[in-house]
Amino acid sequence: MASLIPCPHCGTRPREEFAVKGDAAPIRPELDAPASDWHEYLHLRDNPKGRHHEFWHHVSGCRRWLIVERDTASHEIYSITDAASAKQGGGA
Amino acid sequence: MPESPCHIPALAGVRPGRLGKEDGAPGVTLRALPEGLVVLALGRSDRKAVLAATVSVGLAKCSVSDAGFEQWLIAGDMPASPVVLASLAQALAGKVYVSDQSHGRVRIALSGPRSMNVLAKGCGIDFASFTVGTGAMTLYGHLGCHVFRAEETVFHLTVLRSFALALWDELVEAGREFGVEARAL
Ligand SMILES: [Zn+2]
Numbered sequence: 638m639a640s641l642i643p644c645p646h647c648g649t650r651p652r653e654e655f656a657v658k659g660d661a662a663p664i665r666p667e668l669d670a671p672a673s674d675w676h677e678y679l680h681l682r683d684n685p686k687g688r689h690h691e692f693w694h695h696v697s698g699c700r701r702w703l704i705v706e707r708d709t710a711s712h713e714i715y716s717i718t719d720a721a722s723a724k725q726g727g728g729a
Numbered sequence: 730m731p732e733s734p735c736h737i738p739a740l741a742g743v744r745p746g747r748l749g750k751e752d753g754a755p756g757v758t759l760r761a762l763p764e765g766l767v768v769l770a771l772g773r774s775d776r777k778a779v780l781a782a783t784v785s786v787g788l789a790k791c792s793v794s795d796a797g798f799e800q801w802l803i804a805g806d807m808p809a810s811p812v813v814l815a816s817l818a819q820a821l822a823g824k825v826y827v828s829d830q831s832h833g834r835v836r837i838a839l840s841g842p843r844s845m846n847v848l849a850k851g852c853g854i855d856f857a858s859f860t861v862g863t864g865a866m867t868l869y870g871h872l873g874c875h876v877f878r879a880e881e882t883v884f885h886l887t888v889l890r891s892f893a894l895a896l897w898d899e900l901v902e903a904g905r906e907f908g909v910e911a912r913a914l
Contacts, residue, residue, distance in 0.1 A: 647867075651853035651868075654867065697866065697867060697873045699800070701798050
């Protein structure tokens with residue numbers, strides 16, 4: 638695990654302040670999507686070695702959801718954005 | 730027997746006096762702050778605007794500090810009367826919501842020449858850039874708290890009421906090697 642996360646709102650903080658949810662790539666299916674789509678969305682995950690987009694929640698800081706682009710092998714962090722702002726088209 | 734609820738401060742039971750290292754001046758002083766006004770403000774605004782609104786309703790003695798993205802903590806020793814809270818909400822209406830936390834959060838003042846050493850034992854914040862007037866939500870050990878730098882060597886830690894005693898005890902333990910002067914309410 639990356640031991641320091643540079644939160645766009647709070648600055649660099651230790652990972653103890655965060656909760657990681659996992660892969661940020663899957664897109665939630667429509668409510669009436671077939672069960673196979675939901676099965677894939679809920680249960681099936683790749684386990685890549687290398688660059689990975691992940692959801693991280695700054696639970697003990699600003700309490701914002703972040704998207705962290707991180708190397709799962711070297712723990713290097715390439716980018717970090719506010720998930721809600723990114724969804725609305727803005728940056729961090 | 731009629732019920733007669735009475736308010737007992739969360740830190741009413743702490744033991745005052747000198748703890749830890751006994752010789753020399755105490756490295757840190759711990760003080761239970763009055764259970765006064767604690768308000769969380771949330772919205773699309775900035776600290777200056779929230780501060781201006783706070784001053785405009787007669788709360789100039791309150792501190793207003795960052796508490797996360799678009800959130801600010803307003804805190805002071807004065808009682809959180811319904812009238813004051815209503816006028817604060819009014820002054821910020823339209824942009825910022827206020828949430829009265831006076832009943833739910835307790836403030837501890839940590840001061841003295843070794844206060845930053847005691848903080849550094851539990852917090853992951855880079856205090857080199859944490860100037861006077863800065864505030865931030867963070868962890869002390871495993872306890873979520875808000876840290877506010879009130880003066881060069883005075884920090885206010887705001888913690889959920891039920892964790893106040895646990896945080897107090899952790900600060901005492903962390904401060905023992907420097908000598909702690911504990912002051913009850
Ligand atoms: Zn943050």
